[in-house]
Amino acid sequence: MLDRIEANSAEPVARRVFREVRNAIVTMGFQPGQALSEQEIATRLGVSRQPVREAFIKLSEAGLVTIRPQRGTFIVKISMKQVFDARFVREAVELAMVRRACAEIPQSAIDLLRANLEAQRVAATALDPVEFMGLDEAFHRGIALGVGCDYAWRVVEETKAQMDRVRYLSVPLATPVERLIAQHQDVLDSIAARDADRAEAAMRRHLREILTSLPELADRFPDFFERDVAAEMASVLAS
Numbered sequence: 001m002l003d004r005i006e007a008n009s010a011e012p013v014a015r016r017v018f019r020e021v022r023n024a025i026v027t028m029g030f031q032p033g034q035a036l037s038e039q040e041i042a043t044r045l046g047v048s049r050q051p052v053r054e055a056f057i058k059l060s061e062a063g064l065v066t067i068r069p070q071r072g073t074f075i076v077k078i079s080m081k082q083v084f085d086a087r088f089v090r091e092a093v094e095l096a097m098v099r100r101a102c103a104e105i106p107q108s109a110i111d112l113l114r115a116n117l118e119a120q121r122v123a124a125t126a127l128d129p130v131e132f133m134g135l136d137e138a139f140h141r142g143i144a145l146g147v148g149c150d151y152a153w154r155v156v157e158e159t160k161a162q163m164d165r166v167r168y169l170s171v172p173l174a175t176p177v178e179r180l181i182a183q184h185q186d187v188l189d190s191i192a193a194r195d196a197d198r199a200e201a202a203m204r205r206h207l208r209e210i211l212t213s214l215p216e217l218a219d220r221f222p223d224f225f226e227r228d229v230a231a232e233m234a235s236v237l238a239s
Contacts, residue, residue, distance in 0.1 A: 002029075004046040014051035017041070018058045025064050025075055026164045027130065032077040032224040036065065064161055078165055078225045080214065086163040090156050091207045094140065098187065098203045100147045102196040109146030113188050116142060120184065124177040132177055133168060139184055143191070166210055166217060173220070174213035183209065 002024055005016050021041065024030045038056070042049045056073050059065040063082065067073050116139050123132040144153035171177060183206040190199035218225050 002041065002044045004044070012051075013047055014054035014058075017045060017047060017051045018055040020045060021052075021055055021059060022062070022064065022161070025059070026161055026168065027133070028165060028168045030075050032075050032165070034075045036073045036075065038073070062158075062161060077223075078162055080218070080225065082162040083166055083210070083214070086160045087207060087210060089159045090163065091204065093152050093156050094143075094203055094207060095200050097144050097147060097149050097152060098191065098199045099196045100149070101143050101191045102194045102199050104148075105143070105146040105191060109142065110188070110192055113139060113142050113146075113191075117181065117184055117188060120177075120181050124181060127172075129168075129171045129177070133171060136167075136180065136184075143187075163210065166214065169217050169221065169224070170210065170213040174216045175209060180206070180209070 002020050005013060005020070021030070021036075030036065036056070038049045038052045042052045045052070056065060056067060060067050060073075063079075064076055065073050066076055116135055120132060120135045120139070123129075123135055140156075141153055144150070144156075171180070183202065186202040187199060187206060190202050
């Protein structure tokens with residue numbers, strides 16, 4: 001879950017600790033509500049406690065942990081409102097990017113996306129959800145980078161940590177991987193055909209898949225979600 005920090009990197013240790021712990025939170029290696037120990041994480045990563053403390057502060061600023069004086073540091077439970085907000089931002093950005101891709105993406109980038117889709121199918125056959133989710137992320141990033149939207153993708157990355165936690169919970173428990181692959185294929189086929197309207201509609205359907213799985217996940221993992229908001233949102237979605 002956590003990889004030891006290599007000492008020969010030029011990247012600041014605290015930044016690498018932040019990335020490792022953030023990834024563990026997003027992939028549900030650390031679960032919502034769980035307490036985190038500075039010393040335990042420092043030992044597992046092979047670093048001192050100071051960079052871990054700095055990473056905890058950054059994770060708190062990112063809304064992934066809460067630091068309670070004299071009590072400890074705890075993984076924040078999933079906020080339905082933040083998931084909805086992140087999905088709204090992501091949809092706005094990615095629909096614009098996919099329309100741009102229909103006009104500008106080079107064939108070389110399309111070829112890379114096709115290779116990524118084949119790798120997704122292999123991961124699905126191997127029943128490897130972690131590998132699949134990494135490829136899913138790479139597929140979306142590949143569209144963004146294929147049209148030079150590096151900054152726009154960084155904005156998406158910074159806003160979707162809560163959304164990503166739900167995505168890791170939903171695959172394959174609430175969302176069949178085969179459905180996601182079919183949606184990716186539809187997006188890619190639309191881009192390759194240079195059909196912006198179809199591509200936008202396909203991406204919108206794909207990004208709204210999370211709305212289908214949220215009520216089931218909130219019901220299945222009630223301790224992972226903020227209770228009042230989860231109940232309210234699940235009721236709205238079910239109506």
